[in-house]
Structure formats: C-alpha cells, structure tokens
C-alpha cells in the first residue's frame with residue numbers, strides 16, 4: 379500500500395489537498411435544531427468523534443430541551459436519545475450562541491425550515507426562503523475566514539446561487555463555497571436512515587474550490603457510508619433530486635389512494651390490489667399501502683414548490699400533473715371524514731368520535747400536515763365532539779395545531795372557544811374511546827393494532843363504529859379501500 383502511494387506522480391498534490399481537508403474540518407456548525415438538524419448532527423458527532431459539532435437555533439426553548447432530559451428532547455425518534463447520551467457534552471453541543479458557532483466553524487450546515495410562502499409572489503406554492511436568507515446574512519455578518527456552506531434544507535433549484543449572491547454582497551474578502559447535500563431521512567426511521575442511507579448526494583461547483591468543498595464533505599460521510607452510495611453531481615441536480623424524490627414517493631401514495639376509492643365502489647380489495655401490483659419487480663412493493671393520506675412537513679410543500687417551478691418555466695402541463703398528487707391527497711382525507719359522517723347517519727351533531735393518533739405517522743412526535751388535523755376540523759365543523767389521543771404528541775401541540783386551523787376561520791373568540799369546548803385530549807386510548815359513537819385510527823401506532831370489536835365492547839358502553847384509516851386492524855366497520 380505504501381509503495382503504491384509513493385509511486386504515484388500526484389502524491390504531493392494528493393497529500394496536500396487531502397490533509398488540508400482532514401485538518402480543516404474540526405468544527406461543524408449546524409443552523410437549525412429541528413427534525414433534520416438534531417438527528418443528522420447527532421449521527422455525524424457519533425461517527426466523527428474528532429469533530430466538534432455545534433447545533434444552534436434561534437429558538438432558545440428548543441435548545442434548552444436539547445440540553446435537558448433525554449426523554450423530553452424536542453424530537454422523538456427511535457434510537458436518537460441513545461446517541462445524544464453518548465455524544466452530548468463530548469463533541470456534540472446545542473447552543474444559542476449562533477454567531478460564535480458560525481465564526482468557529484469551517485463547515486456550516488443550513489437545516490432551517492423552508493415552509494410554503496403564505497404571502498407575496500408565489501404565496502401558497504413557492505418555498506419561503508426567508509430563514510435561509512437570514513442564515514446567509516448571519517453567516518456573512520460574522521464570518522472572518524473561508525467557510526463551506528452545506529444546504530441541508532430542501533430548496534428550490536438554483537437557491538445555492540442566491541445564497542452565494544447574498545454572501546458576496548455582504549462580504550467580498552471571504553470565500554464561501556456552497557454545496558447542496560439534501561437530506562433523505564424519513565421521520566420515524568431517521569436514525570436507521572442516517573446510518574444506512576440509500577444514497578448521499580453532494581452537489582458542488584466544478585471549480586477547484588468547489589471540488590475541494592465537495593471532497594471535504596465526502597470525507598465526513600465516508601466514515602460510515604460506502605463509497606458507491608456517495609454520489610457527486612452538479613448543485614442544481616442535487617437540489618432538484620430532492621424535490622423529485624419526494625414528488626415520486628407522494629405520487630405512489632396518491633396513486634394507491636385513488637385506487638382505494640375505486641375498490642370501495644367495485645368490491646375489489648385494496649390490500650389484494652397492492653400485493654398484486656407490488657409483486658411486479660419493475661414496480662416493487664414499497665409505498666403502496668392505502669391510507670387516510672400522507673402528511674408531514676415535506677411532501678406537500680415540496681410538490682407545491684415543484685409545481686411553482688414548473689409554472690415559472692412555463693411547463694403548465696407538468697405543473698398540473700404534479701399538482702394532482704396533492705389534490706388526491708386532500709380528497710382522500712375528506713373522503714375518510716365524510717365516510718365517518720355518512721356511517722353515523724349523515725349527521726354527527728352532538729356525537730362523539732375518538733381520533734386515535736395525531737402524529738402524521740408512527741414513531742414521530744411531528745404532527746405537521748397530519749391527516750388528523752383536517753379530519754378533526756371537518757368533524758367539528760359538522761357539529762361533532764372529538765376525543766383525541768396520541769402517545770407522543772403533547773397536548774399543547776395538539777391545541778396549537780387546532781388553534782392554527784381555527785384561528786383564522788373563527789368569527790369570534792366565542793366561536794373559537796365553542797370549538798375547543800367540543801375537544802377533549804386523553805393520555806391513553808382506552809379512556810379516549812369511552813362513550814363515543816365512533817373511533818377512527820388515523821396514525822398507525824403499534825398499540826392500536828390490538829383494537830377489535832370484543833375489546834372495544836368491553837371498554838365502552840356504546841359499541842362505537844370502528845374506522846380503520848391505516849389498514850392495521852383485523853376487524854372494523856370501515857376500512858379504506860374495502
């Protein structure tokens with residue numbers, strides 16, 4: 379091995395550049411301590427004990443929770459607390475000292491939220507890049523030496539260019555290299571996904587300094603990701619790959635959900651259909667489970683972003699094609715809520731329905747865009763009462779979600795409080811289903827799998843109807859696609 383290296387004519391160049399990187403990246407700063415920043419940095423800290431990783435956030439309460447009790451971290455993910463136990467205070471730090479951490483770091487990850495714009499040009503579709511722009515300004519303001527900036531947030535194509543523009547407008551004496559490294563983790567399996575990523579994309583500029591920056595990040599991932607899974611590409615391909623991957627995943631869900639509606643009309647069975655379709659190796663079996671519809675912070679906003687991009691470039695047919703994925707998802711959520719109302723005699727006034735599950739999927743405490751929110755809203759709008767239970771989402775978060783949706787709709791404070799008077803939140807599902815007319819499984823938490831007619835009859839007085847929105851029960855009165 380030694381001999382091989384010594385005989386290389388590029389030895390001097392190789393050693394200089396590679397050792398430069400190895401020496402340079404001693405401090406990483408990640409801006410954004412959310413569902414992406416927290417878990418990804420925890421894994422980097424675990425795999426690179428020689429690198430100091432500092433995760434910063436403008437939300438000091440969140441930072442306090444990251445530094446607090448392991449069972450009360452702001453993000454729940456199986457396996458995450460164990461990694462935090464091993465790394466926190468050693469080479470992983472959570473801090474509100476944003477400027478200092480930026481200044482200390484050679485490599486800065488941006489993992490801030492990029493929600494859909496709510497006002498201005500592109501409202502309701504385009505990504506709101508306010509937080510990304512603020513990060514860039516912050517970096518430009520405090521950076522005293524060259525930095526590698528890694529886009530971890532999901533961003534529209536050509537955002538790297540915009541970041542570079544902001545940085546160079548504010549500071550001309552420091553070199554900033556922007557690389558795109560979109561995150562593909564799925565909440566609920568984030569740690570598993572980060573340990574064994576299907577692929578890691580690194581997009582950089584084809585310049586000397588761009589290639590060096592890509593290499594520096596590659597070296598970090600190489601500690602645990604096999605070479606062949608680290609894919610280097612141009613920045614825009616990396617940015618678009620993330621939007622496209624989420625759009626394709628969501629498209630499969632909307633495709634199978636649209637077929638579930640046909641199954642219900644024709645007597646076909648969606649599980650049998652999914653199995654038959656998935657056995658075709660060209661299609662594969664993943665992401666073919668019918669449900670109440672997808673949620674989470676990413677699918678909807680990333681597709682809307684893609685739709686906006688298509689419209690911007692005049693690709694109206696392409697825009698409409700992807701927009702339909704979201705329309706079917708909204709339809710599926712309404713269809714499920716309407717079915718509950720229909721099965722309860724077309725009227726839920728003064729009837730009580732238990733909503734089991736508030737998180738958008740199991741094994742996370744994230745409720746962003748959860749189907750439960752829309753279904754709860756529809757039932758309350760129709761005069762019903764709801765009991766809510768989720769094992770991981772806190773009561774305060776459930777109330778916040780409802781307040782967000784009802785705040786703008788309510789005609790007065792009285793109207794808002796009358797809605798809340800018809801909501802009760804429980805800390806176990808057995809109490810939540812007592813004295814109800816129906817119970818609806820919205821999140822596929824494992825503990826709900828034991829629910830059946832006999833158990834429900836033992837617990838309740840009313841023999842409530844069971845609605846299975848996740849196809850996890852052996853028996854129910856209504857199952858999606860049956």
Ligand SMILES: NC(=O)c1ccc[n+]([C@@H]2O[C@H](COP(=O)([O-])OP(=O)(O)OC[C@H]3O[C@@H](n4cnc5c(N)ncnc54)[C@H](O)[C@@H]3O)[C@@H](O)[C@H]2O)c1
Nearest residue numbers: 410412413414435436437489490491492509512531532561
């Ligand atoms: N959640 C996921 O499963 C997932 C997966 C892949 C990619 N992504 C993408 O990653 C990005 C982050 O997503 P998330 O779910 O972690 O968001 P999040 O809302 O959980 O976390 C973002 C954090 O950034 C902080 N922040 C915003 N602006 C800041 C600033 N200027 N300075 C300091 N802190 C700031 C916020 O306070 C917040 O805590 C988004 O672009 C998202 O699309 C998310």
